Every structure is written in structure tokens, then in C-alpha cells.
Amino acid sequence: MREGPDIARIASLIGDPARANMLTALMSGKALTASELAQEAGVTLQTASSHLAKLTDGGLLRLRKQGRHRYFALAHDDVAHVLENLMGLAVSAGHLRMRTGPKDGALRKARICYNHLAGDMGTRMFDSLMTQRHLELNEKGIDLSESGVALMQHLGIDLAALRAKRSALCRECLDWSERRTHLAGSLGRALLERFEQAGWASRDANSRAVHFTRRGEKAFREAFSIAEP
Incomplete structure (x- = not known):
């Protein structure tokens, strides 16, 4: 063996x-x-x-x-990360039990991927963070840049507490419905919790969908400089 x-x-x-x-x-x-x-x-x-x-x-x-x-x-988070990547691999290889992406439109728009935001809003947030260089690539993967640190502090994220955790601050997670990347890691978890605490969004009790209020979606787009779809 x-x-x-x-x-x-x-x-x-x-x-x-x-x-x-x-x-x-x-x-x-x-x-x-x-x-x-x-x-x-x-x-x-x-x-x-x-x-x-x-x-x-x-x-x-x-x-x-x-x-x-x-x-x-x-x-732990690694199990969720592997499962989401396997879902993405199954989609790209054509192994589907349904049409590409979640059947429910609400799940397509925003949903929970274990403990962070996925779906269209999750990938838009990640794309914006990368485009504005709030996230940067390094030898270990991705991390916050100086401007990213400033943005998270503005949003009320306690980065010192997050960096003290064993889990990675930032991780890329392949979104199986969008086939693009969204943000995982302890920062992804903290951002979703912040959206809920601020009253921007709430979790559906009967599914993985995340529902943003009209005010919350507007605040979300403004915070991450995301244009309306």
C-alpha cells in the first residue's frame, strides 16, 4: 500500500x-x-x-x-470547501441532476455556502474586491491589501480577532452555480454576519437562500461599489 x-x-x-x-x-x-x-x-x-x-x-x-x-x-470549513469545489467540478464536467445552477431564483441570487455568502451577490462582491485591489494575491493565496483593511474596518469588521483564529482570513471558494469565485474564510463568515447584524439581509429558515432587503441591497452595492445588474 x-x-x-x-x-x-x-x-x-x-x-x-x-x-x-x-x-x-x-x-x-x-x-x-x-x-x-x-x-x-x-x-x-x-x-x-x-x-x-x-x-x-x-x-x-x-x-x-x-x-x-x-x-x-x-x-470544519475544509469539508465545506471540498464539497463546494466538487459541486463546481460536477457542473463543469456535465454531471447534473438538474439545470445548471440552483433551481430557485432566490438561491441563484444569494445563498449560504456553509458560513459565507455565495450566489450572484457573493461572486459580485469578490469580483469588486479584486477589481478595486482590496484583495491581493500572494504566495499563500489571497489577502487584504491596505485599502482592503481600511474598507473592512469601515464596515466594522474586527480583523485582529479574525487573524487570531486558526482558520485562514481569506479563501477562494468556487461558486458552483455561478462557476466563479466567492469569498470564504473567516472574513467571508464575518461579512455575512455583519450583513445580518446591520439588517441588510436574513437567512431563509427553510433553505440556503439569503434575502436582502431593498435598503440592504442598496447599502451592499454602495459598500462594495457594485453597479446595479
Whole structure:
């Protein structure tokens, strides 16, 4: 047996259709029960429990207990990042179970990708940050430039607290519906939280959609110098 990372095991965990449906459901960022995930996967609760045990043992899920209830969530950001990239790869390779992009127009416009903003508004924000050179490329990937730091401070983002975290500040994430990049990492998470705190947007309780108010969308475009579509 060759030495090195066992990608075959990870691929086999993700590759089962029922487990893939469970993992995709958890891309909303919410923790779900075994019953809820069984419904998402279209399997019995007993079968779902077996799948969830494998995903947890494989390091892709983490179990959270609250009282008598047991909830499952993606283990960490890297799992979400891999899943979104696999969705993009499936789209580009023509492996579709539906038409390109989310069926729901609201999901196309803005949605949650685990903990950050995706969809048309997410990719527009990333494109604007790159065009205005608020984000810059370096040997490690992308990071904020001096002007980017100033913009984030203006928006009320605590960069010192974010940089103290173990996760990367900025990460590129391939948007599978737009086939373009949106912003992930701790900064992507903080920006989505800021949009919600400011009353610009709210998460749909029953889907991954993010709904911007009219005032919030206007403020969003002004903050990132985005022209109206």
C-alpha cells in the first residue's frame, strides 16, 4: 500500500448518494438531526444512522449534543470547501441532476455556502474586491491589501480577532452555480454576519437562500461599489 493521504476513503464517504445528500444539506451551516438528514437523503432512520456513523468516524461530521437531542454538522470549513469545489467540478464536467445552477431564483441570487455568502451577490462582491485591489494575491493565496483593511474596518469588521483564529482570513471558494469565485474564510463568515447584524439581509429558515432587503441591497452595492445588474 502506498504511503500518503488516503483520498480513496474520503471519496468513498462522499461518493455514496445518500451520504452526499446529507453533506449537501449541511452546507446550510445549520446542524440537523438524524431524522432530518434521513429525510434529506430519502432513507430510513436506521440507514441514516449507519451513514452518519461512517461520516463522523471519517472526520467529515461532528456530533453535537444538546439535552436529549443529537445534532450533526460539518466537521470544519475544509469539508465545506471540498464539497463546494466538487459541486463546481460536477457542473463543469456535465454531471447534473438538474439545470445548471440552483433551481430557485432566490438561491441563484444569494445563498449560504456553509458560513459565507455565495450566489450572484457573493461572486459580485469578490469580483469588486479584486477589481478595486482590496484583495491581493500572494504566495499563500489571497489577502487584504491596505485599502482592503481600511474598507473592512469601515464596515466594522474586527480583523485582529479574525487573524487570531486558526482558520485562514481569506479563501477562494468556487461558486458552483455561478462557476466563479466567492469569498470564504473567516472574513467571508464575518461579512455575512455583519450583513445580518446591520439588517441588510436574513437567512431563509427553510433553505440556503439569503434575502436582502431593498435598503440592504442598496447599502451592499454602495459598500462594495457594485453597479446595479
